[in-house]
Amino acid sequence: MTDPLFQRIAIIGIGLIGSSLARAIAEQKLAGEIAIFDASAEARAAAHELTLGQVVDSLAAAAKDADLVILATPIGAYADIGPALAPHLKKGAILTDVGSVKQAVIRDLGPHVPEGVHFIPGHPIAGTEHSGPRAGFADLFKGRWAIVTPVPGSDPTATAKLQALWSAVGSMVEVMEPAHHDQVLAITSHLPHLIAYTIVDTATQLETSTQSEVIKFSASGFRDFTRIAASDPTMWRDIFLNNREAVLEILGRFTEDLTAMQRAIRWGEGDKLFETFTRTRAVRRGIIDAKQA
Numbered sequence: 001m002t003d004p005l006f007q008r009i010a011i012i013g014i015g016l017i018g019s020s021l022a023r024a025i026a027e028q029k030l031a032g033e034i035a036i037f038d039a040s041a042e043a044r045a046a047a048h049e050l051t052l053g054q055v056v057d058s059l060a061a062a063a064k065d066a067d068l069v070i071l072a073t074p075i076g077a078y079a080d081i082g083p084a085l086a087p088h089l090k091k092g093a094i095l096t097d098v099g100s101v102k103q104a105v106i107r108d109l110g111p112h113v114p115e116g117v118h119f120i121p122g123h124p125i126a127g128t129e130h131s132g133p134r135a136g137f138a139d140l141f142k143g144r145w146a147i148v149t150p151v152p153g154s155d156p157t158a159t160a161k162l163q164a165l166w167s168a169v170g171s172m173v174e175v176m177e178p179a180h181h182d183q184v185l186a187i188t189s190h191l192p193h194l195i196a197y198t199i200v201d202t203a204t205q206l207e208t209s210t211q212s213e214v215i216k217f218s219a220s221g222f223r224d225f226t227r228i229a230a231s232d233p234t235m236w237r238d239i240f241l242n243n244r245e246a247v248l249e250i251l252g253r254f255t256e257d258l259t260a261m262q263r264a265i266r267w268g269e270g271d272k273l274f275e276t277f278t279r280t281r282a283v284r285r286g287i288i289d290a291k292q293a
């Protein structure tokens with residue numbers, strides 16, 4: 001039997017992403033042991049019941065002897081976790097995370113990372129609107145991208161080992177600059193969530209009679225938005241607070257384009273509407289073709 005990729009992996013935060021990773025790591029036999037810590041006693045109890053790994057009751061106990069530590073909490077928690085975790089990291093260990101924003105993570109965690117620990121942030125582009133340890137599943141990362149954002153001085157061997165972990169759980173891996181990651185995700189993930197949260201909120205603020213009809217007659221267009229707008233409020237508050245510049249930049253562009261559409265409708269510019277919708281239809285077909293290729 002070959003040795004697992006890591007002897008001991010510690011997962012901090014055993015929600016949707018942490019528990020999916022625990023399941024995938026166990027399924028692919030990538031760790032000798034998996035240690036789990038979560039700040040919530042309820043999540044710890046669920047992780048224990050689901051036999052996701054060895055559940056411990058402190059950050060220190062999880063990090064002890066771990067050769068890979070994965071942060072999978074909302075990114076707003078990192079500022080507290082960094083200094084509390086740092087003294088317990090083993091020399092030579094890799095510290096990574098799955099947070100949806102990368103520059104802020106590097107800002108918050110970087111200064112606490114001790115000499116001799118390899119800090120290599122990451123982000124799986126895979127998820128659902130559900131949260132918590134019971135929502136996770138081992139196949140979540142299959143066929144999805146995982147982005148790895150090494151920092152200056154990151155050890156290439158450690159980076160390759162982290163890439164190997166993501167590949168082993170079924171992901172396609174891309175190495176990216178943290179600033180570029182934040183710009184790309186602002187348009188592909190953060191802005192769509194902001195639009196979904198806003199449209200659902202607008203609908204729920206309509207008069208009571210219209211509101212019930214929104215629910216009753218909601219066709220798939222609105223329903224798709226409600227799925228996205230059901231995503232975890234803590235996680236998404238933290239994303240918008242921590243990717244402020246990139247989101248505001250793309251929101252400015254989007255607002256201009258929306259105003260142009262408003263104008264086209266007002267002035268009956270059918271050609272403009274038709275041309276725009278034709279271009280966007282091609283984008284959707286391109287995404288589907290890329291998936292099937």
Ligand SMILES: NC(=O)c1ccc[n+]([C@@H]2O[C@H](COP(=O)([O-])OP(=O)(O)OC[C@H]3O[C@@H](n4cnc5c(N)ncnc54)[C@H](O)[C@@H]3O)[C@@H](O)[C@H]2O)c1
Binds near residue numbers: 018127235
């Ligand atoms: N949900 C998604 O679609 C998705 C996709 C990719 C990346 N992410 C990122 O993954 C991270 C986790 O998201 P999730 O969807 O798994 O969230 P989740 O709410 O399902 O789980 C987060 C867990 O972290 C725990 N936690 C919070 N503060 C903690 C602390 N200080 N110490 C230890 N545990 C703590 C919570 O109790 C919870 O169990 C976030 O940073 C998010 O940006 C989420």
Ligand SMILES: O=C(O)C(=O)C[C@]1(C(=O)O)C=C[C@@H](O)C=C1
Binds near residue numbers: 124
């Ligand atoms: O599929 C979903 O429900 C998601 O929202 C997943 C999604 C995304 O926007 O694509 C959400 C946040 C992430 O950081 C990565 C993936």
